[in-house]
Amino acid sequence: MDHSIGEIALRAGVTVKAVRYYSDLGLLDSWRAPPGHRRYDEDAVGRLELIRRLRALGIDLPTVRAVLTGERTLSDVATARAEALAVQIRTLQLRQAVLRVVAQRPEEIHQMSDFTEFDDDRQALVTDFLDAVIGDDPELRGIRQTLTPELPDDAADHQVCAWLELAQMLPDAAFRATVRQMVADWRSDWRADDLRPGVVAALRQRVGPALAAAIDPASPEARAMVDEITADYARQLGKPADHELRTRLSSLLETAGDPRWFRYLRLLAAVNGWQDPEPLQPIYDWTRTALRHAG
Structure with a gap:
């Protein structure tokens, strides 16, 4: 027919x-x-x-x-088209979020246009930062993953804002130097056991109440606390609780307490949808001041 x-x-x-x-x-x-x-x-x-x-x-x-x-085959074509559409959808979702932010903060449009267009551009920026401050040491692979911001496809406005601020931080030479120093501390003979979660928790447990009670870091009470902290620190490292050890601890706390580092952690948490981290800088600052007065 x-x-x-x-x-x-x-x-x-x-x-x-x-x-x-x-x-x-x-x-x-x-x-x-x-x-x-x-x-x-x-x-x-x-x-x-x-x-x-x-x-x-x-x-x-x-x-x-x-x-x-x-x-x-029709199956192959449909699969390829679906994958292409998934990329387009992610791009459009991000553009939508950026446009909402631009509507609220139009003066920042020039910042927003640089790193929000393509996944590859954002990934390249993060990879360059992590390569520069951490490298590809297998021993640090877990830390590297933990420090990787991953903007979700359906990013909320606050996540886009956090990413845009992160994008300005990542190329900063001074910030990179700070993070490199933290990594170098970890790789040193001291192995930075001093600032691993257990030690940080001990500082929080001891110094937190002292801060809440407004104890003067130059007081005898603070000195006694510092002596205990130093003794515990020395036992963990198997080193004498001497002036060198106190100096080392103070230096590590100074690096870890860099405000830019805490800002990075907050922005990282926002981008990845994690809980906002606890600010430890006041604890580190109080401990460093107490160490300095203790001699």
């Missing part, structure tokens, strides 16, 4: 102009009947419906041709 161009267009739900266009491209087979009108067989109806559906899904004409000729 054959059909006129009008019939096939009606059955497939497209215009006659579209049928003629696809025919001229060689996607639809037809023949001429007197007085020269195009005629189509039943197979052409199915092909035209497939073309219409693929085009409606955003499949380009060269790919449609490849499906019709058997060069590519």
